[in-house]
Amino acid sequence: MQQSQFGIFLALIGALILTPDSLFMRLSQMDGGAMLAWRATLAGMVFLLIGLNKRRRSIDTSKRIFSKSFVALIICQIANTSFFAFAISLAPVAIVLVAVATVPIISVILSALFLGERTSLRSWGIILTVMLGIVISVYGDLHDDIDFNVQTVMGALLGLAVAFSLAINFIVVRQDRTVEFELALGIGALIAGLTAFALSSTATNVTLSSTLIISLTGLIILPVSFVMLSRASRYTTASNVSMLMLLETVLGPLWVWMIIDERPSHLTIAGGAIVILAIFYFLLSERKNTTPV
Numbered sequence: 001m002q003q004s005q006f007g008i009f010l011a012l013i014g015a016l017i018l019t020p021d022s023l024f025m026r027l028s029q030m031d032g033g034a035m036l037a038w039r040a041t042l043a044g045m046v047f048l049l050i051g052l053n054k055r056r057r058s059i060d061t062s063k064r065i066f067s068k069s070f071v072a073l074i075i076c077q078i079a080n081t082s083f084f085a086f087a088i089s090l091a092p093v094a095i096v097l098v099a100v101a102t103v104p105i106i107s108v109i110l111s112a113l114f115l116g117e118r119t120s121l122r123s124w125g126i127i128l129t130v131m132l133g134i135v136i137s138v139y140g141d142l143h144d145d146i147d148f149n150v151q152t153v154m155g156a157l158l159g160l161a162v163a164f165s166l167a168i169n170f171i172v173v174r175q176d177r178t179v180e181f182e183l184a185l186g187i188g189a190l191i192a193g194l195t196a197f198a199l200s201s202t203a204t205n206v207t208l209s210s211t212l213i214i215s216l217t218g219l220i221i222l223p224v225s226f227v228m229l230s231r232a233s234r235y236t237t238a239s240n241v242s243m244l245m246l247l248e249t250v251l252g253p254l255w256v257w258m259i260i261d262e263r264p265s266h267l268t269i270a271g272g273a274i275v276i277l278a279i280f281y282f283l284l285s286e287r288k289n290t291t292p293v
Contacts, residue, residue: 007235008286011244014228018245021221022252023259028214033200035214036085041193042218043226047186050227054182069176070184072168077188079165083158085196091155094138097249099159101134104246106167107238114171117237122285129278130243137250137271140264166245170238173230181230185223240286243279250275 025035087096104127111117119127173181197203233241250272253264264272 004236004240004286007232008240008244008283010228010232011236011241012247012283014225014232015244015247016251017221017228018225018248019251020255021217021225021248023255024213024217024221026256026260028210030206030210030214031200031202032085032089033196034202034206034210036081037193037196037200037203038206038211038214039193039218039222040081040189040196042215043222044186044189044191044193046219046223047182047189047227049186050223051180051182051184051186055180065180065183067176067179069172069179072172073179073181073184074188074191076165076169076172077185078192080162080169081189081192082196083161083165087155087158087162089155090158091152095152095156096159098135098138099156100163100166101131101138101246101249102160103163103166103242104130104239106163107170107242110167110171111174111238115175115238119237119239123239123282126278126282126285127239127243130246130275133271133274133278134246134249135271136274137253137268140267140269140271167238167242169230170233170241174233174238177234182227185226185230189222240282243282246275247279 025039028035030038084096084100087099108119108124108127112119169181173179229241229245253262253268254272256262257264
């Protein structure tokens with residue numbers, strides 16, 4: 001299998017694993033603070049176990065851990081997990097999702113600045129088509145009573161911060177292939193989760209069923225998907241990884257529709273179809289890559 005294709009395969013599987021995350025978040029019926037505390041803490045523990053096991057099995061156990069790249073990943077993980085929860089608490093979900101969907105564009109810009117990777121016009125066309133589909137899909141979820149006030153703007157800005165932190169995460173892992181990103185993601189997630197436990201009054205006031213449901217995201221969905229997405233960025237560009245990650249934005253509501261019976265609007269379905277078709281075209285076109293693993 002070719003190098004870029006292998007990275008895209010990893011990113012695709014990681015993105016698909018991530019798609020039911022929003023469903024379990026809804027089913028848990030937790031508020032933002034409790035959800036952040038449990039999801040981040042559980043995921044952080046799994047990240048750490050994966051990283052420590054990988055380091056234990058490594059031949060070179062003297063390798064330095066706390067490099068600049070390692071610290072950058074910790075900061076990105078804290079920002080990613082925390083800002084998303086605060087954004088959702090301030091602004092409508094639709095507004096936040098549009099902001100987060102800018103991650104491929106930010107990845108392209110950062111890749112050009114720090115890695116010297118240029119994006120073809122074809123890739124730009126696919127990215128902009130995906131963005132258009134996301135906007136159409138999310139617009140279908142908007143309601144006339146949405147008030148574009150200071151809180152909404154702050155939520156959108158935090159959504160952009162989430163996109164920025166995700167893009168940096170993929171850039172750092174691609175630039176520094178020796179960084180032990182599983183340990184960094186674990187430390188960052190634990191810091192965010194334990195801080196939420198300390199500051200949120202509702203974090204410990206949860207039911208057993210809610211805890212079990214959110215555990216599926218914290219113990220399985222988040223760590224498995226983000227390890228695969230981060231590892232994928234070592235083989236293909238950060239913009240490719242971040243674009244495939246947007247499958248969660250359009251497939252997530254379909255999981256909710258099937259299980260909770262919240263029917264999406266026609267615009268939401270149409271926008272999702274545009275995204276899926278654009279990504280399908282992208283996957284077919286990437287078969288032309290000839291770089292071996």
